[in-house]
Amino acid sequence: MMAESARGGATGAAPAAGAAGAAAEAAAALLPDRIAFLGLGLIGGSIALALRGAGYRGTIAAWTPQGRGPTEALDRGIIDAAVPDAEATLAGAGLVILAGPPLAIVESARWLGGSLGEALAPGA
Numbered sequence: 001m002m003a004e005s006a007r008g009g010a011t012g013a014a015p016a017a018g019a020a021g022a023a024a025e026a027a028a029a030l031l032p033d034r035i036a037f038l039g040l041g042l043i044g045g046s047i048a049l050a051l052r053g054a055g056y057r058g059t060i061a062a063w064t065p066q067g068r069g070p071t072e073a074l075d076r077g078i079i080d081a082a083v084p085d086a087e088a089t090l091a092g093a094g095l096v097i098l099a100g101p102p103l104a105i106v107e108s109a110r111w112l113g114g115s116l117g118e119a120l121a122p123g124a
Contacts, residue, residue, distance in 0.1 A: 032093070034061065036063075036096045036097070038062075045072075062079050063086050094121040094123075094124045
């Protein structure tokens with residue numbers, strides 16, 4: 001298994017300002033410490049960027065079969081880890097965002113119901 005590529009303190013988006021920004025930051029503070037993305041293209045990348053824009057300070061890890069989206073998001077400081085396999089991406093995650101193509105999401109849901117689900121944080 002390949003080592004996880006990581007960058008601490010991702011800053012890909014500036015936090016929102018004003019009353020809406022304060023509400024977004026309060027909501028982001030309620031999220032788990034680690035969020036895993038299975039799929040990080042246009043939709044997953046937009047969600048990750050919005051999390052950072054809302055002030056989310058936890059770890060965002062992402063995996064895709066080819067790894068292009070996570071590598072680019074890591075280089076841009078949007079995510080903290082571009083992980084080489086789905087299981088390592090899920091390790092300790094309190095929230096999993098399925099953001100791949102529809103049929104891939106169905107398959108991901110099957111994985112999560114099986115052995116990959118054991119990698120999640122307790123209660124996730």
